[in-house]
Amino acid sequence: MRVIKKGLLLKTNSNKVFLRWLHICLLIILTNNVRVNAQNEIDSAVVIFQKAVSILKERALGSASVDWEGYNERLQSILSKSHKADDIFQLLGSVFTDIGDFHGGFFYNGVRYGMKQADLTVRQELQDGFKIGASVKSRIFREEYGYIFIPPVNSNGKKGSTDVADEIDSILCNASPKIKGWIVDLRLNLGGNMYPMIAGLRSLLGEGRIGTFVTKNHETIEWIISKGSFRAGTDSVTLTNSCDFDGLPVVVLISQVTASSGEAAAIAFKGREKTLFLGESTSGYITALNNYQLSTHGMLLVAEAYMCDRNGHCYTTKLTPDIVITHGDHFIDLEKDEKVTKALSWLKQQ
Numbered sequence: 001m002r003v004i005k006k007g008l009l010l011k012t013n014s015n016k017v018f019l020r021w022l023h024i025c026l027l028i029i030l031t032n033n034v035r036v037n038a039q040n041e042i043d044s045a046v047v048i049f050q051k052a053v054s055i056l057k058e059r060a061l062g063s064a065s066v067d068w069e070g071y072n073e074r075l076q077s078i079l080s081k082s083h084k085a086d087d088i089f090q091l092l093g094s095v096f097t098d099i100g101d102f103h104g105g106f107f108y109n110g111v112r113y114g115m116k117q118a119d120l121t122v123r124q125e126l127q128d129g130f131k132i133g134a135s136v137k138s139r140i141f142r143e144e145y146g147y148i149f150i151p152p153v154n155s156n157g158k159k160g161s162t163d164v165a166d167e168i169d170s171i172l173c174n175a176s177p178k179i180k181g182w183i184v185d186l187r188l189n190l191g192g193n194m195y196p197m198i199a200g201l202r203s204l205l206g207e208g209r210i211g212t213f214v215t216k217n218h219e220t221i222e223w224i225i226s227k228g229s230f231r232a233g234t235d236s237v238t239l240t241n242s243c244d245f246d247g248l249p250v251v252v253l254i255s256q257v258t259a260s261s262g263e264a265a266a267i268a269f270k271g272r273e274k275t276l277f278l279g280e281s282t283s284g285y286i287t288a289l290n291n292y293q294l295s296t297h298g299m300l301l302v303a304e305a306y307m308c309d310r311n312g313h314c315y316t317t318k319l320t321p322d323i324v325i326t327h328g329d330h331f332i333d334l335e336k337d338e339k340v341t342k343a344l345s346w347l348k349q350q
Contacts, residue, residue: 041085042079042083042084042085042088044085044295045085045088045089046075046079046088047295048088048089048092048108048294048295048298049075049088049089049091049092051292051294051300052092052095052106052292052294052300053068053071053092053095055292055300055302056095056099056300056302059215059216059290059302059304060099060101060104060216060302060303060304061099061100061101061215061216061287061303061304061305061306062098062099062100062101062216063099063216064216065098065099066095066098066099067098071091071095074091075088075091078091089106089108089111089113090113092106092113093105093106093112093113093114093115096113096114096115097114097115097116100115101114101115101287101302101303102114102115102116102117102118102285103260103285103287103289103301103303104287104289104300104301104302104303105301106294106298106299106300106301107298107299107300107301108297108298108299109297120256120257120283122256122257123256123326123327123329125327125328125329125330126187126188126255126256126257126329128331128332129187129188129329129331130188131331131332132149132331132332133151134151134152135151136148136149136150136151136164136167136168136171137149138171139334140175140176140179141340141344142344143176143178144178144179144180144181145179145180145181145182145183145344145347146172146175146179146181146182146183147182147183147185147334147340148168148171148172148182148183148184148185149185149188149331150168150184150185150186150189150197150200150201150262150265151188151189152188152189152190152191152192152261152262153192153193153194153196153197153261154192154193155192155193155196160196161193161195161196161199161237162196162237162238162239163196164196164197164200165195165196165197165199165200165230165237165239166200166239166240166241167200168196168197168199168200168201169199169200169201169202169203169239169241170241172200172201172203172204172243172245173203173241173242173243179245179248180248180249180347180350181248181249181250181251181347181350182204182245182248182249182250182251183250183251183253183340183343183344183347184201184204184250184251184252184253184269185253186252186253186254186255186258186262186265186266187253187254187255187257187258187279187329187339188255188257188258188331189257189258189259189261189262189265190257190258190259190260190262191259191260191261191262191263191285192260192261192262193261194261194264194265195230195232195235195236195237196237197261197262197264197265198210198223198225198230198264198265198268199225199229199230199237199238199239200239201265201268202225202228202230202239203241203243203244203245203246204245204246204248204250204269205225205246205268205269205272206225206244206246206272207225207226207227207246208224208225208226208310209222209223209224209310210223210224210225210268210272210309210310211223211232211264211267211268211270211307211308211309211310212307212308212312213232213233213288213305213306213307213308214305214306214308214314215304215305216304219305221233221305223268228240228241228242247274248274249274249275249276249346249347249350250269250272250274250275250276251275251276251277251278251343251346251347252266252269252275252276252277252278253278253279253339253340253343254266254277254278254279254280254281254282254319254321255279255280255282255329256280256281256282256283257283258279258282258283258319259282259283259284259285260283260285260286260289262282263282263283263284263285263286263307263315263319264288264307266282266319267286267307267308267309267315267319268309268310270309270310270311270313270319271309271310271311271313272310274350276322276323276343276346277319277320277321277322277323278321278322278323278325278339278342278343278346279321279324279325279339280321280324280325280326281318281319281320281321282318282319283318284317284318286306286307286315286316286317286318286319287303287304287305287306287307288303288304288305288306288307289301289302289303289304290302290304323342323346325338325339325342
């Protein structure tokens with residue numbers, strides 16, 4: 001019995017030693033894996049940074065004012081002290097501050113790195129307006145004046161873009177021939193895809209060049225409406241309806257939250273005859289963005305062009321209205337809306 005007990009004791013001790021040895025080996029392996037993964041993350045972040053800097057240097061508005069060599073030195077400094085990819089992405093984000101691009105940014109796993117966007121206190125009247133829903137709406141006032149509300153449009157597919165454009169276009173083309181003028185409401189248009197918006201409004205905008213993108217290298221991409229189609233560069237939306245209200249007066253309503261592609265839709269009306277802008281200054285996200293997929297989880301958005309109207313005037317800040325009215329929005333009951341009332345008054349005088 002003693003021999004058996006000793007044997008059992010020896011066997012138990014051997015197990016303990018083996019398990020302790022196995023535990024140490026696993027710790028070493030796990031530690032090495034963590035180090036390898038961390039280094040891989042750093043290496044990947046460096047590649048992303050270098051790709052992004054190359055694109056920004058070549059394409060970004062405002063890139064001429066940046067000390068690019070200084071950024072390479074700061075990258076090396078980070079690599080000598082830090083083992084975090086986030087520190088490299090933070091450095092990349094600071095480039096956007098240097099070039100003054102608060103519209104673009106670098107996005108990694110849903111986190112934005114870029115210039116801090118200005119805080120905006122949205123007026124309660126506009127917040128209440130979003131309760132009406134993000135869909136195209138229209139109505140006729142006094143059987144003589146049309147009203148159409150253009151919300152943000154986030155459809156990017158060919159069919160989706162055509163469907164939205166056709167909905168807007170059909171409202172305009174199917175309206176009574178007695179209509180003497182239109183109100184185009186962009187006050188709650190936060191942006192999205194400009195193509196279906198502008199294509200849908202083509203009957204009011206008229207044919208020909210209605211705007212242009214202009215890059216820092218003076219490359220131009222014209223916005224053209226021709227034979228039922230709106231195109232800018234290689235992108236286009238084509239519709240089948242045929243109507244023309246280019247000669248009718250139009251009031252464009254804008255607000256502090258009219259932004260990005262919403263501002264592009266407004267610019268398409270700039271320079272048009274018999275057109276009035278009414279409301280307040282827009283958000284100022286008035287650059288054209290291009291996107292670059294730098295990795296599975298990393299995407300770069302770069303402001304590469306200014307938007308210019310049909311007369312060649314380029315906009316680098318907010319759009320300002322011809323008549324300033326800050327308050328009085330009432331989207332639930334347009335009869336009580338001060339801006340709609342002022343718009344109707346102006347239209348009657350034309």
